[in-house]
Amino acid sequence: MPVEFRAIVPKRRPLRKLGRLPTELTLLMGDLMTEAHDQLATYPPKPPESGYRRTGTLGRSWQHRVRGKTDRIEGEASSQGQIAPYNVTVQGPKQTARMRAIGWRTPKDVLNKLWPKWVQRVRTKIKEVTR
Numbered sequence: 799m800p801v802e803f804r805a806i807v808p809k810r811r812p813l814r815k816l817g818r819l820p821t822e823l824t825l826l827m828g829d830l831m832t833e834a835h836d837q838l839a840t841y842p843p844k845p846p847e848s849g850y851r852r853t854g855t856l857g858r859s860w861q862h863r864v865r866g867k868t869d870r871i872e873g874e875a876s877s878q879g880q881i882a883p884y885n886v887t888v889q890g891p892k893q894t895a896r897m898r899a900i901g902w903r904t905p906k907d908v909l910n911k912l913w914p915k916w917v918q919r920v921r922t923k924i925k926e927v928t929r
Contacts, residue, residue: 819927824866826923830916831862831873837908838875838889842901856882856889875905 839857859882862875877885886892889902903911 819924820866820871822923822927823920824864824871826916826920827866827871827873828864830912831864831875834873834875834905834908834912835860835862837903837912838877838905842903845900856885858882859885875908 839860841852841854841857844852856877859877859879860875861878862873865872865874877889879885882888887894888897889904891904893902893904
């Protein structure tokens with residue numbers, strides 16, 4: 799008894815629109831990183847009792863970049879320690895209670911604030927591209 803195999807071919811190409819999805823998501827990640835960078839580089843209001851002079855060095859030490867491939871898109875924001883070596887105690891992993899009380903935000907703070915809005919934007923973009 800002969801057995802016959804035939805390929806099931808869709809009438810239209812359902813994945814055709816996915817070709818531009820990585821590019822669209824990379825652009826979206828760039829927008830997220832720009833917003834995160836802006837928030838990290840923005841100083842909180844200066845405490846009234848403070849006598850220190852702000853130079854803007856910490857704000858200028860922040861940079862961001864986006865790396866993307868078809869299967870993985872990464873965004874990274876970082877403060878350059880050689881420009882502002884005190885960054886770890888002001889906005890980094892060793893942030894002091896005083897800096898937190900003044901209102902300095904860490905990358906984790908900014909991500910936690912921005913992420914819900916950006917997850918929705920990613921979902922919307924995926925729906926737009928795949929329609």
